[in-house]
Amino acid sequence: MNGCDHQPIQTDLSTAIETAGKLFPDVDFVHGTFEDYLEALRQSLPDDLVTIQGELRSQRTDGWGTLVNTASSRVYLKQQNQEAQAQLERGAEPLAVFAKLGASQPYPHHLLTYAWKTLMQNHPHDSICGCSVDEVHREMVTRFAKSKEVALSVVDDSLTAISASIDTASVSAWDSCSAAVSVFNTSGWNRSGVITRELDVARIYFGVNPSIPDIIAELEQLPLQVAGSVLLDEQGQSVPMSIVDLGVHFGYDLPTDRFRQPYMARRIRITFEAVDVPALGYRTYAWIRHG
Numbered sequence: 001m002n003g004c005d006h007q008p009i010q011t012d013l014s015t016a017i018e019t020a021g022k023l024f025p026d027v028d029f030v031h032g033t034f035e036d037y038l039e040a041l042r043q044s045l046p047d048d049l050v051t052i053q054g055e056l057r058s059q060r061t062d063g064w065g066t067l068v069n070t071a072s073s074r075v076y077l078k079q080q081n082q083e084a085q086a087q088l089e090r091g092a093e094p095l096a097v098f099a100k101l102g103a104s105q106p107y108p109h110h111l112l113t114y115a116w117k118t119l120m121q122n123h124p125h126d127s128i129c130g131c132s133v134d135e136v137h138r139e140m141v142t143r144f145a146k147s148k149e150v151a152l153s154v155v156d157d158s159l160t161a162i163s164a165s166i167d168t169a170s171v172s173a174w175d176s177c178s179a180a181v182s183v184f185n186t187s188g189w190n191r192s193g194v195i196t197r198e199l200d201v202a203r204i205y206f207g208v209n210p211s212i213p214d215i216i217a218e219l220e221q222l223p224l225q226v227a228g229s230v231l232l233d234e235q236g237q238s239v240p241m242s243i244v245d246l247g248v249h250f251g252y253d254l255p256t257d258r259f260r261q262p263y264m265a266r267r268i269r270i271t272f273e274a275v276d277v278p279a280l281g282y283r284t285y286a287w288i289r290h291g
Contacts, residue, residue, distance in 0.1 A: 005124075074130030074137055080144040081128060084119050087151035088112070094186040094280065095158035105161040108154050115150040118143050159184070166284055173236030178286040181270070185277040192275045198246065199287060200265035212264065219248045219266040230288050231272055239285060241272035 003009030010016060017029045030036070092112060099105035122140045126132040168180045179199045185191045202222055204215045224245060231241040246267040253261040270287060277283045 005126075070129035070131050077122075077128065077130050077137060077140060077144075080141065081119075081122065084144050084147045084151070087148050087155070088115055088119070090186050092151040092154040092158070095155055095162070095184065098184075098280075099158035099161040103161040103165040105158065108157070111150050111154055115147045115154075118150075119147040162282075166282075168284065168286065171234055171236075171286070173232050174286040175288065178232075178288050180284055180286045182282050182284045183274040183277050184282045185279060187279060189279050190276050191279075192273060192277065194271065195274050196269065196271045198267055198269045200251070200267050201287070201289070202266040203251075203263045204265075205261055205263040207261070215264045216248050219264060222266050224266070224268070225290060226268065228290060231270060232286050232288055234284055239272050241270050243271075243287075244269045 002013055013031060017031055020027075020029045032040075092115070096105075096107055096112065100107045122128060122143050127136060127140055130137065162184075163182055166180070166182060168174060168178075174180070179201050181195075181197050181199065183195055201224065202219060204219060206212070206215075209215050209218075226243050226245050229243060231239045233239055246269055248264055249267050251263055251265050253263070255261060268287070272285070274283060274285075
């Protein structure tokens with residue numbers, strides 16, 4: 001191929017072909033296309049071609065499938081690439097579809113396009129293989145961060161829309177003071193796993209009471225009765241859990257129509273096993289203050 005990422009196009013190619021023809025009169029030199037080359041190659045292929053299976057970086061293939069000896073070069077780039085791809089493939093994209101179908105949330109084409117294009121700018125072989133100069137790889141880290149931030153934003157927006165559409169009020173086993181937790185599974189098979197989640201069980205906004213010490217005192221006196229609380233699934237069955245009272249913490253909302261809304265919250269941390277969360281679905285649990 002005349003001209004590639006390592007060398008420019010030869011501007012005097014016609015003259016070079018003419019000269020080569022004079023030096024080697026028994027050889028026909030033709031300036032063709034990839035299609036011309038492949039057609040000529042098919043006509044001259046032997047009948048005993050060998051099929052190579054597996055990764056094309058062995059001695060039998062001379063390593064032409066990849067840039068050899070780069071699998072362990074700048075491993076942190078490979079790790080960040082895997083994380084960014086997983087955020088898009090297993091988080092942002094499926095959850096955006098869920099939000100579109102189940103909560104009428106507009107599908108964020110522009111955000112996902114930007115995230116994927118930014119990620120793919122890190123995929124040229126000298127870049128992802130980690131065999132370029134330091135300046136190139138420092139810029140790659142920035143691109144990975146941009147792609148992941150956009151993906152996480154899509155995940156957060158999608159989860160907010162989906163969660164708001166889940167009807168927790170109709171579950172008879174849960175009371176009005178319960179705190180719901182939804183566990184999502186974006187894979188194509190049922191999954192079980194241990195979940196740890198922090199929950200705000202009570203909030204007081206600064207606009208309700210401008211005295212922060214009074215807010216903290218009121219929240220600290222809230223009778224949570226952690227020892228007697230339970231976690232219930234959608235059928236009202238008790239789910240084993242561990243719970244920690246984290247005390248009072250500061251937080252804020254960022255509504256789209258107002259300025260930041262600060263609050264103080266009484267917070268707990270629960271850990272439990274979510275069993276058989278359906279493929280491409282979710283299960284919802286509720287923490288009940290009084291067991």
